[in-house]
Amino acid sequence: MIHKTFRLIAILMMLWSAGCAFQEAPTASAADPSLNQTLTVFAAASLTGAFQEIGQAYENANPGITVRFNFAGSQILRTQIEQGALADVFASADHKNMDPLVSEKLVDDKTCQDFATNRLVIILPANNPALVESLEDLDRPGLKLILADASVPAGNYARQALKKMDLVPAFGADFSSRVLANVVSNETDVKQVVAKVELGEADAGIVYISDAVAAPELGTISIPDDLNVIATYPIAVTKDATKPAQAQAFIQFILSPQGQEILMKWGLSEVR
Amino acid sequence: MGFERGALRSMKIEWLNARQAQQEPYQVRRDGSPGWEFILPSLLLIGLIGLPVIALVWKSINVNFINFALSKSAVEALRLSLVTSVISVAIAIVTGAPLAYLQVHWKFRGKAILDLLVDLPVVLPPAVAGIALLLAFGRQGLFGSWLNKAGISLPFTTTAVIMAQLFVSAPYLVRSARVGFAAVDPQLEEAAKVEGASNWHVFRHVGLPMAGRALLTGIILTWTRALGEFGATLLFAGNFQGVTQTMPLAIYMGFEQNLGIALVLSIVLLVASVILLTLLRRLEQQSRH
Numbered sequence: 001m002i003h004k005t006f007r008l009i010a011i012l013m014m015l016w017s018a019g020c021a022f023q024e025a026p027t028a029s030a031a032d033p034s035l036n037q038t039l040t041v042f043a044a045a046s047l048t049g050a051f052q053e054i055g056q057a058y059e060n061a062n063p064g065i066t067v068r069f070n071f072a073g074s075q076i077l078r079t080q081i082e083q084g085a086l087a088d089v090f091a092s093a094d095h096k097n098m099d100p101l102v103s104e105k106l107v108d109d110k111t112c113q114d115f116a117t118n119r120l121v122i123i124l125p126a127n128n129p130a131l132v133e134s135l136e137d138l139d140r141p142g143l144k145l146i147l148a149d150a151s152v153p154a155g156n157y158a159r160q161a162l163k164k165m166d167l168v169p170a171f172g173a174d175f176s177s178r179v180l181a182n183v184v185s186n187e188t189d190v191k192q193v194v195a196k197v198e199l200g201e202a203d204a205g206i207v208y209i210s211d212a213v214a215a216p217e218l219g220t221i222s223i224p225d226d227l228n229v230i231a232t233y234p235i236a237v238t239k240d241a242t243k244p245a246q247a248q249a250f251i252q253f254i255l256s257p258q259g260q261e262i263l264m265k266w267g268l269s270e271v272r
Numbered sequence: 273m274g275f276e277r278g279a280l281r282s283m284k285i286e287w288l289n290a291r292q293a294q295q296e297p298y299q300v301r302r303d304g305s306p307g308w309e310f311i312l313p314s315l316l317l318i319g320l321i322g323l324p325v326i327a328l329v330w331k332s333i334n335v336n337f338i339n340f341a342l343s344k345s346a347v348e349a350l351r352l353s354l355v356t357s358v359i360s361v362a363i364a365i366v367t368g369a370p371l372a373y374l375q376v377h378w379k380f381r382g383k384a385i386l387d388l389l390v391d392l393p394v395v396l397p398p399a400v401a402g403i404a405l406l407l408a409f410g411r412q413g414l415f416g417s418w419l420n421k422a423g424i425s426l427p428f429t430t431t432a433v434i435m436a437q438l439f440v441s442a443p444y445l446v447r448s449a450r451v452g453f454a455a456v457d458p459q460l461e462e463a464a465k466v467e468g469a470s471n472w473h474v475f476r477h478v479g480l481p482m483a484g485r486a487l488l489t490g491i492i493l494t495w496t497r498a499l500g501e502f503g504a505t506l507l508f509a510g511n512f513q514g515v516t517q518t519m520p521l522a523i524y525m526g527f528e529q530n531l532g533i534a535l536v537l538s539i540v541l542l543v544a545s546v547i548l549l550t551l552l553r554r555l556e557q558q559s560r561h
Contacts, residue, residue, distance in 0.1 A: 199407075
């Protein structure tokens, strides 16, 4: 008796779940018209604040259009697109993660262009426990410095900038190796560096200016342009874009004075 | 009512059958054996768990295993994982077994809260554990700021790795030990006390040996959990090769830059898990006889 009841329930459940699966198809096509109005943008994590504001401005200027974002490390976004994720626009934090997509013909090379630049900055906890006053203080023994891992674009740029400082006589020839000896952790992304410096666990960190702008309570020490590394951000329409014309219009909006103004507000700079 | 009694009877018969089947494991019952409505859903789950394991092993066969296994970051991660997890288990035994003994033998106000607190890390997401550890023992943490004044800074040290592992894994030992101590016949301990044995002697010569198997189970569970610890370590101890980069962290970093190292370390952890799980199974079977 119990066995039979159980069998019946099992069969009913299977029929029900099969029914649900069949039902999904018409629902999806019913939602299609509104789906057409949605623009999907894959953007580097460091663009989070700026792009959210740009998306809002774009939606206001173009009623009926919704901009949907997927923010993550450029490396992760690139892998997602390579694995077939559906995006209309891809904005990367470096060319290293954009150029392979161009050669793999996953983005439209005619639409690919640089739209912003970012620079590095030293960040300090609000109370500056190690009393860091200048770049030269970074090699002081016992200082706790956090960088992003060398595999992360920001971590790679930070190491390049330190190498440039080796050439400044006042810093000393092995400045970068003395500074790297102070590194206590290689974080998995640039936002982790910000979080740990904010908590005061480290005395200093190296991140993008846009990250520092997003965390105003942090202290900063700027790195002069000749010692800095300028990260160039490229953007492109993907090959599988469902709305290539709209995607192109969104890119134009980012390049427009209004779009550039928002980018600058978030610490990014224009392409020279 | 009649149905309930009938159901009870059939449950009892089923239970007796199951007992019989257990005693004679190779007996095949033609009647009432599970049909496709059991097999189909089971296959889905088996596939979900089994296929990724197969893919992991298959992929790793094609990489230059020895080369990656001998790379500096792999060797350092292996060494660090082994050292920290062994220390974590040792501390878990020394502190967890007495705690479990207390929980079984003492009745006091607020004991339910203590039980809850000790079990909490089992269900708490490791990322929450990491943040909590930072807020407590970080340089500007609630208690860490005092330590900092004494010149002790915990984050980004191997000690922090061990603390993170202990936080998430020690409760497994306490839980197992508690079950073990609770199963010891109180009369036996009473008898020992009447004979003039001290509390420590009763614990050492009656409680510990009789709960030995449960303790061993706890040790294995604790060890596997400590070996696999990732989230709390990343947040509290950071990521630095040779100091805080344990195997799971090296796997995560390797996934982005060097898949070979990630694969090799994954296989090492997989094999270690299988061995520990087999041991656990054997223990469970022994305790049933």
